[in-house]
Amino acid sequence: MVSREVGKLAKELAPMVEMIRIFSRMLNMIAEFEEAEGKNLEEALKESLSPDRLAELSKQMPPDLFGEFMASVLRLVTVMVKARDFMQLPPSGKRSLASELEEVAMNLERAIEKFKGAI
Numbered sequence: 603m604v605s606r607e608v609g610k611l612a613k614e615l616a617p618m619v620e621m622i623r624i625f626s627r628m629l630n631m632i633a634e635f636e637e638a639e640g641k642n643l644e645e646a647l648k649e650s651l652s653p654d655r656l657a658e659l660s661k662q663m664p665p666d667l668f669g670e671f672m673a674s675v676l677r678l679v680t681v682m683v684k685a686r687d688f689m690q691l692p693p694s695g696k697r698s699l700a701s702e703l704e705e706v707a708m709n710l711e712r713a714i715e716k717f718k719g720a721i
Contacts, residue, residue, distance in 0.1 A: 651675060656672070656675075659671075663720070664720065667713070667716055667717070667720060670709075670712075670713055670716070671710075671713045671717075673709070674706060674709040674710045674713055677702075677705075677706050677709070678706045678710070681699065681702045681703055681706055684699055684702075685699060685703070
């Protein structure tokens, strides 16, 4: 018979196993991106969102679309600053950060769809 402590440990570790799997998938996605692009993710983001590139895009996009895109980019930068030390946040802070990240992702996704429609 399994002791209560062993059962308790198994119950505590089960969610951690799923978190490890999710983290593993994320790392694999980053690795695939970096292999395909030939540069690390941070470098690619800096290049994609460089001031020169954004200035050029501002000339090529309708102002309302560019404004919407830039609002999402600025929000992403703000949220990513918080995300760097996410493990230090209390549970409510982690939930808030997750919600903000999801909102940024949805906004960027909408902008990408509008980009495709503007081509």
